[in-house]
Amino acid sequence: MEPARLLAILGMSDAGKTTYLGRLWLGVHAQIGRLHAAGLPEVLRPLRDVSSYLLQGNYPPRTRRGEVTAFNVPLRWAGAKEALPFTLAFTDYSGEELERIFTQRDAGWTTAWQMRATGSLGLLLFLRPRDILKPTSARLIGPMEAAQWAHVRGEEPVPEPKKPRAAEDPAFLFDAAFAPQSSEELHRRPNPDQAVRPPTAVALVEVLQFLRQERRLLMGEAPDSNHFRVAVVVTCWDAIPRGVQDLGPEPFVKAHFPLLHDFLCSNFNSDGVRVFGLSSTGGDLADPVFLGQYEQIDPELMGNVVYHPTPGGDPISDPDIALPIGWLLEGDDALPGPRTSSP
Amino acid sequence: MASYRCKNPDCAYSDTGVCARATEFSDPETECDDLQNGRAQPNDGAPDTRVSIYPSVAALEPAIQDGGSESDARIEPSRFWSGSALGGEEAGEFLWDPRSKLFTIMGGEDRGKTCFLTAFYIQLANGYTAGFPWRFCGSRSLQGFQRLTDPAFDWQGGEKPIVPRSTQSSFRQPSFLHVALKRDGSRHALPTHLILTDMPGEWFDTWIDMGSSGLPDTLEFLPRSDGFLLVIDAPAVLTNREYRKNVSYLLDRLIAFLGLSTSSAAPIAVVLAKYDKIAHQASLPEGDMRRDAKQWGILESRLAALFKRLDELPPNIPWNVFPCAAFSQPGAQPVGVLAPFAFLLEETMRLDSLPPMTIEPEYRGSFFEVFRGDRL
Numbered sequence: 141m142e143p144a145r146l147l148a149i150l151g152m153s154d155a156g157k158t159t160y161l162g163r164l165w166l167g168v169h170a171q172i173g174r175l176h177a178a179g180l181p182e183v184l185r186p187l188r189d190v191s192s193y194l195l196q197g198n199y200p201p202r203t204r205r206g207e208v209t210a211f212n213v214p215l216r217w218a219g220a221k222e223a224l225p226f227t228l229a230f231t232d233y234s235g236e237e238l239e240r241i242f243t244q245r246d247a248g249w250t251t252a253w254q255m256r257a258t259g260s261l262g263l264l265l266f267l268r269p270r271d272i273l274k275p276t277s278a279r280l281i282g283p284m285e286a287a288q289w290a291h292v293r294g295e296e297p298v299p300e301p302k303k304p305r306a307a308e309d310p311a312f313l314f315d316a317a318f319a320p321q322s323s324e325e326l327h328r329r330p331n332p333d334q335a336v337r338p339p340t341a342v343a344l345v346e347v348l349q350f351l352r353q354e355r356r357l358l359m360g361e362a363p364d365s366n367h368f369r370v371a372v373v374v375t376c377w378d379a380i381p382r383g384v385q386d387l388g389p390e391p392f393v394k395a396h397f398p399l400l401h402d403f404l405c406s407n408f409n410s411d412g413v414r415v416f417g418l419s420s421t422g423g424d425l426a427d428p429v430f431l432g433q434y435e436q437i438d439p440e441l442m443g444n445v446v447y448h449p450t451p452g453g454d455p456i457s458d459p460d461i462a463l464p465i466g467w468l469l470e471g472d473d474a475l476p477g478p479r480t481s482s483p
Numbered sequence: 484m485a486s487y488r489c490k491n492p493d494c495a496y497s498d499t500g501v502c503a504r505a506t507e508f509s510d511p512e513t514e515c516d517d518l519q520n521g522r523a524q525p526n527d528g529a530p531d532t533r534v535s536i537y538p539s540v541a542a543l544e545p546a547i548q549d550g551g552s553e554s555d556a557r558i559e560p561s562r563f564w565s566g567s568a569l570g571g572e573e574a575g576e577f578l579w580d581p582r583s584k585l586f587t588i589m590g591g592e593d594r595g596k597t598c599f600l601t602a603f604y605i606q607l608a609n610g611y612t613a614g615f616p617w618r619f620c621g622s623r624s625l626q627g628f629q630r631l632t633d634p635a636f637d638w639q640g641g642e643k644p645i646v647p648r649s650t651q652s653s654f655r656q657p658s659f660l661h662v663a664l665k666r667d668g669s670r671h672a673l674p675t676h677l678i679l680t681d682m683p684g685e686w687f688d689t690w691i692d693m694g695s696s697g698l699p700d701t702l703e704f705l706p707r708s709d710g711f712l713l714v715i716d717a718p719a720v721l722t723n724r725e726y727r728k729n730v731s732y733l734l735d736r737l738i739a740f741l742g743l744s745t746s747s748a749a750p751i752a753v754v755l756a757k758y759d760k761i762a763h764q765a766s767l768p769e770g771d772m773r774r775d776a777k778q779w780g781i782l783e784s785r786l787a788a789l790f791k792r793l794d795e796l797p798p799n800i801p802w803n804v805f806p807c808a809a810f811s812q813p814g815a816q817p818v819g820v821l822a823p824f825a826f827l828l829e830e831t832m833r834l835d836s837l838p839p840m841t842i843e844p845e846y847r848g849s850f851f852e853v854f855r856g857d858r859l
Contacts, residue, residue: 242626245563336816338636339608339629346625350563359621359663360674398610399619406620406665406674 144212144227147468148256150347151266153235156375156420158200160266161211161232162190163420164462166440168215173460174474178214178225186211186232194421194439197431208233208252217466217474228465230264231256241350242343249350257354262369262468265348267341267397269376341400352407365412366471370404371464377417377446379424388448388455389417410451411472416464417446417455449475566626569659571704573623574678577661578707583676584831585659585707586824589737590714591729592684595756595809597646599714600660600681601631602809602817603824607662608632615821617664617828620674624660627681638813645810649683657682657701664828675828680704691732695740710750710827711737717755717765717806720785727785734792741800750830751793751802752823759808759818773804801830 151157165187168177181187186209193200203209210231216224231252241249349359357363374380374389384392393415394401404413422442423430434442443461448454458476460466466474564573577583590596606612607619622628631646638645649658658681663674682701689697695705713734719726741749758765766780773779774794776787786804793802803826807819847853 242566245566249562336605336814337609339605339632342608342625342629345621346566349621349625353563358673359676360665360672362671394610399608402607402610402619403621405670406618406663410670 144229145469146229146255146260147262147264147465148260148351149230149232149264149266150238150344151235151264152238152268152343154202155235155266155268156418157235157266158190158203158232159194159420160373160375160418160461161230162187162194162200163439163443164465165191165213166194166438167460167462168213170438170440171218172440173462174218175460175462175466176216176218178216181211181213183212187213190232191439197425197435199421199425203232203234208237217469238343238347242346245350253350254354257351261367262371263348263351264464264468265344265370265372267344267372267374267393267400269374269380269396339399341397345400345403348403348407357407360406362407362409362412365409368412369468369471370408370413371468372400372404372413372415373418373464374415375418375420377444378419378422380417385417385446386455389415389446390448390452390455392417414447414464414467416467418461418464419443419445420461447475564623566624567630568624568627568681569661569678571657571659574657574659574661574704577676577678580676581835582673583678584709584828585678585680585704586710586712586827587680587705587708588682588712588714589687589733590684590756591687591716591726591733593648594684594714594716594719595754596684596714597631597649597681598635598809599712599754599756599807599820600679601628601635601646602807602820603679604628604660604662605632605635606817606821609816611816612821615825616667617675617825618667620663620665622660622662624662627660635810638810640813649681657704677824677828687733688729690736691729694736705740708749709831710752712752712754712823712827713737714754714756715789717758717782718760720755721761721765721782727788731788731792734789738792738796741796748797748799748801748834750800750827751796752826753789753793753802753804754823755804755806756809758806759811762806762808767806771803774802801826 149157164175165177167173168175171177190200208231211229213228214225215228216226241253352359352363355363355368372389372393374392377385377389380392420443421434421439422444423434425431425434441459444457444459445461445463446455446457447463449456463474569577574585578585588596588600606615612618634647635645660679660681662677662679664677665672665674686701690702695702713730715730716726720730737751761782764780765782766778768775768778774790776783776790779786790804796802803823805819805823805826807817807823809817809820811818
């Protein structure tokens with residue numbers, strides 16, 4: 141039996157974990173990219189089921205609550221100098237699991253979570269853009285603190301509240317009051333003129349704290365990046381407005397998941413965390429126009445990842461969606477560009 | 484040559500005969516533990532059996548069963564912190580660490596203490612840390628903060644409660660919230676643990692009435708406090724004489740306590756909460772001007788007596804005043820909430836720093852003058 145390399149996948153429900161696994165398998169089996177299947181897994185059925193949805197032009201159904209599927213996939217990282225085969229082990233589970241651990245911690249921690257915590261080489265942390273909650277009010281106040289005070293003192297007129305839009309409109313999530321539009325604004329930390337936002341990814345931060353605790357890491361102590369890395373994967377990257385996409389996934393996470401971003405910066409070395417934007421299918425399968433294109437091309441050729449080769453540099457796109465896994469296993473050696481670190 | 488295998492994944496000794504730690508050993512085969520422990524039988528063409536640093540799939544079982552369900556065996560209940568709030572014992576464990584800072588939030592009933600605490604977390608979680616050079620590093624009470632924060636986002640304005648009130652009936656023992664912070668740009672530094680009290684205002688009323696004997700258990704942590712946040716309801720200070728008197732009583736108790744605790748130089752941040760409600764009438768002085776009651780316009784006469792008491796504190800006890808609006812309107816960013824925390828952190832860090840060198844070296848001329856013997 142090949143040596144096993146365990147990776148843990150973390151993500152809330154509907155974050156795209158299952159879709160990614162299905163698309164990943166199609167790619168590695170077809171030997172597209174640098175992560176290749178080294179034969180078939182002993183138990184193929186779960187991967188076959190998941191990927192068959194994608195072959196039919198559908199998203200895999202949401203993993204049901206309590207349902208957990210383990211995958212042991214024989215792989216070979218063709219990009220490494222010595223492409224030794226290994227078995228990549230990970231489990232797919234319902235995203236509610238994380239919420240359960242956060243709220244009912246005493247009942248939620250299992251031996252499987254224990255194994256994820258102590259045995260995994262790295263974490264794939266899935267973030268979905270819809271985890272960004274809309275602000276409760278779009279009413280704005282002054283641009284700087286002095287102006288804020290002037291405003292609450294009645295020295296400046298109250299800005300008119302923005303016309304509310306339908307909450308289900310995805311564009312609302314990227315409203316000007318919420319997602320800065322210019323590069324300069326997006327790199328800046330949120331300002332007082334932005335509406336206050338409910339904290340995001342709190343349950344993820346808590347579970348990360350649990351995992352670190354199980355690895356006997358002190359708060360603020362960075363693990364050796366060669367033995368424990370975190371790949372932050374922003375899914376549905378194709379659904380994000382083009383102007384925000386152009387800036388890349390790092391400023392996106394910094395602006396919209398500040399608690400998580402600060403936590404990662406404070407608890408990991410700069411070469412131990414990397415942020416990727418991921419589009420597993422290259423577009424929205426629910427969009428009939430895109431679906432028409434999708435059906436003309438093999439699914440393993442669709443999709444891409446976006447990352448910053450240099451910290452703060454321009455993002456680049458790579459069709460090899462296995463790159464986050466390659467990076468977890470091999471570090472910056474897995475990246476096609478020069479060796480760098482982030483965020 | 485016999486074949487060897489090495490536990491070091493970066494070592495290719497078995498293939499190349501070059502040890503990855505060649506600079507450390509003259510003869511790796513006899514000196515290197517990694518190589519000795521991995522000594523193999525001569526390679527006779529058998530499949531590659533080099534030792535992996537990774538466990539086998541079998542070793543991962545029973546936690547993960549291929550293609551099936553994973554073990555859901557529950558392990559060790561209470562393995563982790565409760566997440567809601569720290570009790571005295573948990574807080575005490577942190578406080579053994581000299582990097583921990585206990586800030587006591589004082590104030591009467593329904594005067595804005597919990598809103599202030601909630602707004603502090605919201606600001607951190609929003610990443611809005613302008614003027615606050617610290618970053619979130621972790622928390623042992625995330626659930627506790629969320630318990631306060633969730634209702635705050637449902638608040639639609641008006642006089643309805645914004646956050647759950649901390650009442651005497653719900654709190655029988657001191658309760659603390661925890662945040663670990665790292666200073667900006669200090670990725671590799673150890674974090675500072677902030678322990679913040681969340682206590683009902685009734686306790687402070689009892690303290691005013693009965694002194695420490697009235698609360699022998701609940702205020703026992705007070706001597707360990709590294710800083711105090713005295714939360715004052717600014718609109719009530721303006722309009723309510725009885726409330727002003729109560730604030731001065733509380734301040735008297737605090738000052739008396741600090742006087743008894745002679746070693747204490749814990750800074751005091753006076754927080755004028757709900758300031759948005761009077762901001763249109765009152766002035767807004769900046770920086771150290773805030774310590775001068777005259778600068779506060781309509782509040783001058785109301786604050787003068789308080790400031791006089793604070794001015795009489797020993798000079799080693801720093802204090803300042805901070806107007807703050809935790810929830811001025813639904814959806815608005817809190818204003819001025821981080822400033823008192825920044826002040827207390829800065830002052831307590833100053834206390835922690837090493838004293839300056841007191842012995843000035845005698846000047847005997849420049850190095851070259853001494854070297855040449857020009858000056859003796």
